[in-house]
Amino acid sequence: MAEDIKVPDIGEYSNVDVIEIMVQPGDTVAAEDSLIALETDKATMEIPAPKAGVVKAVTVKEGDKVSEGDVILSLEAEGSSAEAAPAETAVPAEASSSAPASSSGAPQVVNVPDIGEYSDVEVIEVLIKPGDELQEEASMVTLETDKATMDIPAPFAGTVAEVKLQEGDKVSQGDLIAMMTPAGASPAAAPEPVAEKAAPAPAPEKTAPAAAPQATPAVTGGKAHASPAMRRLARELGVSELATVPATGRKGCITEEDLKQFVKGIVQSAQSGGGAGLGLLPDPVVDFAKFGDIETQPLPRIKKISGDNLARNWVRVPHITFFEDADITELEAFRKGKKAAAEKAGVKLTPVPFIVKAVAKALSEFPNVNSSLSADGASQVFKQYVHVGVAVDTPKGLMVPVIRDADQKGIYDIARDLMEYSTQAREGKLKPESMQGGCFTISSLGGIGTKYFAPIVNMPEAAILGVSKADMKPIYDGNGGFTPRLMLPLSLSADHRVIDGAEAGKFIVTVAQYLSDIKELVL
Amino acid sequence: MSDKQAEIVVLGSGPGGYTAAFRAADLGKKVILIERFDSIGGVCLNVGCIPSKALLHAAKVMEEAESMADHGIQFGKPKVDIKKLAAWKDGVVSRLTGGLKALAKQRKVEIVTGYGKFTGPNEIAVEHDGKTTTVGFDNCIIAAGSRPVNLPFIPEDERIFDSTGALTLKHIPKKMLVLGGGIIGLEMATVYHQLGSQIDVVEFLPQLMNGADKDIVKPYEKWVKQRYNKIMLETKVTTVEAKKDGIHVTMEDKKGQTLTEKYDGVLVAVGRTPNGLLIDADKAGVQVTERGFIDVDKQQRTNVPHIYAIGDIVGQPMLAHKAVPQGKIAAEVIAGEKHFFEPNCIASVAYTDPEVAWVGVTENEAKEKGIKYGKGNFPWAASGRSLSNGRDEGMTKVLFDEETNRIIGCGIVGTNAGDLIAEAALAIEMGCDAEDISLTIHPHPTLSESIAMATEAFEGTITDLYMPKKKK
Numbered sequence: 003m004a005e006d007i008k009v010p011d012i013g014e015y016s017n018v019d020v021i022e023i024m025v026q027p028g029d030t031v032a033a034e035d036s037l038i039a040l041e042t043d044k045a046t047m048e049i050p051a052p053k054a055g056v057v058k059a060v061t062v063k064e065g066d067k068v069s070e071g072d073v074i075l076s077l078e079a080e081g082s083s084a085e086a087a088p089a090e091t092a093v094p095a096e097a098s099s100s101a102p103a104s105s106s107g108a109p110q111v112v113n114v115p116d117i118g119e120y121s122d123v124e125v126i127e128v129l130i131k132p133g134d135e136l137q138e139e140a141s142m143v144t145l146e147t148d149k150a151t152m153d154i155p156a157p158f159a160g161t162v163a164e165v166k167l168q169e170g171d172k173v174s175q176g177d178l179i180a181m182m183t184p185a186g187a188s189p190a191a192a193p194e195p196v197a198e199k200a201a202p203a204p205a206p207e208k209t210a211p212a213a214a215p216q217a218t219p220a221v222t223g224g225k226a227h228a229s230p231a232m233r234r235l236a237r238e239l240g241v242s243e244l245a246t247v248p249a250t251g252r253k254g255c256i257t258e259e260d261l262k263q264f265v266k267g268i269v270q271s272a273q274s275g276g277g278a279g280l281g282l283l284p285d286p287v288v289d290f291a292k293f294g295d296i297e298t299q300p301l302p303r304i305k306k307i308s309g310d311n312l313a314r315n316w317v318r319v320p321h322i323t324f325f326e327d328a329d330i331t332e333l334e335a336f337r338k339g340k341k342a343a344a345e346k347a348g349v350k351l352t353p354v355p356f357i358v359k360a361v362a363k364a365l366s367e368f369p370n371v372n373s374s375l376s377a378d379g380a381s382q383v384f385k386q387y388v389h390v391g392v393a394v395d396t397p398k399g400l401m402v403p404v405i406r407d408a409d410q411k412g413i414y415d416i417a418r419d420l421m422e423y424s425t426q427a428r429e430g431k432l433k434p435e436s437m438q439g440g441c442f443t444i445s446s447l448g449g450i451g452t453k454y455f456a457p458i459v460n461m462p463e464a465a466i467l468g469v470s471k472a473d474m475k476p477i478y479d480g481n482g483g484f485t486p487r488l489m490l491p492l493s494l495s496a497d498h499r500v501i502d503g504a505e506a507g508k509f510i511v512t513v514a515q516y517l518s519d520i521k522e523l524v525l
Numbered sequence: 526m527s528d529k530q531a532e533i534v535v536l537g538s539g540p541g542g543y544t545a546a547f548r549a550a551d552l553g554k555k556v557i558l559i560e561r562f563d564s565i566g567g568v569c570l571n572v573g574c575i576p577s578k579a580l581l582h583a584a585k586v587m588e589e590a591e592s593m594a595d596h597g598i599q600f601g602k603p604k605v606d607i608k609k610l611a612a613w614k615d616g617v618v619s620r621l622t623g624g625l626k627a628l629a630k631q632r633k634v635e636i637v638t639g640y641g642k643f644t645g646p647n648e649i650a651v652e653h654d655g656k657t658t659t660v661g662f663d664n665c666i667i668a669a670g671s672r673p674v675n676l677p678f679i680p681e682d683e684r685i686f687d688s689t690g691a692l693t694l695k696h697i698p699k700k701m702l703v704l705g706g707g708i709i710g711l712e713m714a715t716v717y718h719q720l721g722s723q724i725d726v727v728e729f730l731p732q733l734m735n736g737a738d739k740d741i742v743k744p745y746e747k748w749v750k751q752r753y754n755k756i757m758l759e760t761k762v763t764t765v766e767a768k769k770d771g772i773h774v775t776m777e778d779k780k781g782q783t784l785t786e787k788y789d790g791v792l793v794a795v796g797r798t799p800n801g802l803l804i805d806a807d808k809a810g811v812q813v814t815e816r817g818f819i820d821v822d823k824q825q826r827t828n829v830p831h832i833y834a835i836g837d838i839v840g841q842p843m844l845a846h847k848a849v850p851q852g853k854i855a856a857e858v859i860a861g862e863k864h865f866f867e868p869n870c871i872a873s874v875a876y877t878d879p880e881v882a883w884v885g886v887t888e889n890e891a892k893e894k895g896i897k898y899g900k901g902n903f904p905w906a907a908s909g910r911s912l913s914n915g916r917d918e919g920m921t922k923v924l925f926d927e928e929t930n931r932i933i934g935c936g937i938v939g940t941n942a943g944d945l946i947a948e949a950a951l952a953i954e955m956g957c958d959a960e961d962i963s964l965t966i967h968p969h970p971t972l973s974e975s976i977a978m979a980t981e982a983f984e985g986t987i988t989d990l991y992m993p994k995k996k997k
Contacts, residue, residue, distance in 0.1 A: 227956040
């Protein structure tokens with residue numbers, strides 16, 4: 003029976019413009035298919051179908067204004083098995099949903115399933131022709147996005163009646179691939195694809211580096227499930243950690259296809275991330291001795307490791323850098339006044355603890371800045387804790403010890419942590435645990451000089467704050483004159499995948515504001 | 526310049542060695558196999574697995590014939606021609622070792638006879654009859670195996686022997702002590718008991734067949750307790766004296782009480798020790814532990830990249846069916862394959878009567894490691910086939926991971942346990958869960974269905990036993 007599909011929770015907005023109707027009566031939609039597009043003053047959002055079904059009637063039109071709860075359309079939900087409902091089931095659902103009712107005679111539609119965020123993806127290879135008999139999950143066509151190649155598998159076993167596309171075509175989810183007559187010899191053959199389609203559909207998604215999270219292989223006694231032959235194949239393909247392979251086999255077993263898709267994904271992302279994939283010239287090789295005396299020394303281990311890390315960070319993170327000056331005249335007056343008393347309490351009071359505290363407060367107000375992209379790039383990890391790293395120069399090289407729970411510590415406590423780390427750093431005794439868990443890095447050049455610089459984001463953090471030497475500057479007092487104020491140059495580099503320009507700007511301005519009036523830190 | 530040269534030289538022709546050699550030859554390599562004895566096949570074929578199983582078969586036949594007396598078929602006391610029995614056993618052995626030599630010839634694997642020792646990282650010197658032949662190699666696979674442990678306080682006497690000596694059947698003692706309650710000693714006890722010796726077993730640990738769960742050893746223990754003279758557990762042997770009237774053995778139990786017994790024969794079966802320190806491995810730069818083991822990575826490589834080691838010499842378990850796949854992998858890795866030795870389980874089998882077999886995680890291990898498991902037990906007293914075989918003492922136990930319901934271990938005691946355990950090994954490797962096993966139709970009436978029944982007992986679906994309080 004038909005049910006009303008309403009506008010779901012769309013945040014704080016109401017009376018939002020409907021800018022596009024993407025379905026019409028009679029259309030068959032799968033769960034998550036976009037139904038309509040709304041536009042607020044900030045963004046465009048698409049309303050997805052909460053379940054699969056056939057559109058009976060559309061009750062809004064372009065130009066209407068809608069709010070949460072308004073009816074958009076009425077949908078005749080999938081009458082067949084419960085398996086049709088689950089979210090990630092792709093389009094083949096509607097193709098085979100008619101299968102249990104009918105016998106094997108009529109050819110069924112096979113559409114492009116959910117292929118992630120891509121549309122207009124090029125068909126680079128058509129692997130089938132009319133008359134071919136396909137097993138369920140046999141590859142039908144190969145699509146290529148700019149990130150990965152993916153094979154679209156047959157959602158059920160059957161004979162190809164017609165092929166509806168050719169190489170070079172550009173397709174999106176829902177486009178027709180072929181007409182296939184289900185293998186109807188045994189009645190079990192047709193209904194099976196309906197029940198089992200949860201397995202074939204997610205397969206194409208796995209070729210993109212973002213693998214479906216529910217496909218983590220089942221693990222018993224610490225070992226991921228794979229038969230001996232699969233374990234051997236894994237080793238031959240160079241996979242040493244089976245637990246990282248998304249598994250689609252029954253009960254979480256790793257199948258041959260899983261291994262191949264996993265390896266394909268890694269190769270694709272390696273090729274797009276590494277230098278070879280970037281199409282760069284090889285590094286120049288120069289015999290420096292030709293031009294004068296030289297002295298060659300092996301690169302110290304820490305420099306090599308941090309160098310490799312920096313090179314990766316530089317390439318992988320799209321950096322945006324913002325500069326700002328913080329008026330620390332009052333802060334410095336306060337600090338200098340407190341210095342003697344602090345010393346008596348055993349605390350060396352430098353500007354750094356104040357900067358840490360200001361950053362910590364800002365981090366708790368800007369969750370995006372206090373986050374990290376997950377390793378597969380598909381989710382964002384929002385930290386509920388605030389640990390701030392402070393870069394220190396040690397005899398062994400640059401290290402970043404982390405001040406834990408900086409948002410909960412007072413200035414003196416932060417200062418004590420810094421002193422402890424400094425001592426350890428000087429003696430080359432900084433522990434590896436001290437350098438883990440950071441949410442954000444502060445890189446202070448201290449008294450060196452210079453004004454602004456563009457620090458490199460310390461992956462997997464989302465941003466880094468560079469601090470240079472404070473200087474007296476004439477600042478407009480708003481009354482036609484200039485007054486000397488002590489200005490601290492701040493440089494914020496941020497990962498633009500996670501933080502947009504507006505937010506980065508707001509963040510650095512907020513930090514500057516806290517530093518210019520530290521009474522704010524008390525609030 | 527060595528006298529002979531090969532791409533791969535295999536040192537030792539036991540199951541590990543000959544498997545490696547033949548695999549390597551099949552992969553197109555020039556292979557030389559070094560074996561110190563005239564017949565190849567190592568301990569397994571000559572003085573281990575094969576001869577012992579032949580004799581155990583003889584023992585089994587005798588036992589079965591004897592037990593039929595109660596069921597209407599009287600054979601009477603058998604006439605045992607020991608020399609003929611030994612000759613038959615030797616015949617089985619030479620048939621197999623002869624077959625091995627034929628296989629080697631077909632593959633053009635050259636066998637160099639003599640005692641091989643390393644002279645450097647790419648050469649082994651083989652000594653035979655006073656002559657030395659040097660064999661150079663690009664790669665070497667060390668498969669030099671192990672030997673029985675010699676206890677220094679035990680004197681040399683022809684009435685005191687190890688498993689090798691026991692297999693010769695030179696001497697059937699009237700009263701025999703089996704020193705060591707492990708698999709090898711108990712297998713020999715099975716044979717000698719049937720051949721007429723009165724058997725005492727002395728074991729230092731609180732249990733026979735250490736490593737197996739107590740509950741699967743118990744039915745075996747009960748069976749042999751009814752047939753052997755004395756089974757002394759938690760007892761150590763303090764002195765062994767060879768006197769004219771017999772071997773005098775003083776033993777001390779855990780309470781400190783001592784006992785001295787006189788035996789006509791003593792079988793010393795206290796374990797095996799690896800031969801790593803007997804091949805001058807250090808001359809090749811290969812590291813050997815103090816105990817004589819050679820450590821290897823998962824591709825059987827030693828610390829020297831072109832020298833591999835397999836089988837007993839690399840560690841426990843010292844089993845032929847561990848050496849064989851390792852041999853294959855070493856050969857394949859040398860041939861360039863990305864193969865690794867990473868089995869999920871290796872079964873252990875005591876070919877005693879009744880047999881005791883176990884594979885995967887034991888209950889002891891599970892408890893130690895904090896693994897949460899469920900188990901299903903099936904007593905063979907309820908097995909139609911076992912009863913038809915005239916036996917009712919067996920038991921099959923299957924362990925399942927509590928969370929995933931997958932099989933993680935299996936223990937079986939009863940006739941043919943060693944053959945039955947393979948199904949459990951396959952199930953564990955394939956990650957089968959309880960349903961997979963219980964839904965697989967096992968033929969009836971067989972002993973194999975005990976595995977399905979034990980699984981059903983775990984699931985609560987068993988109908989051949991009444992277990993009211995089970996979950997489903």
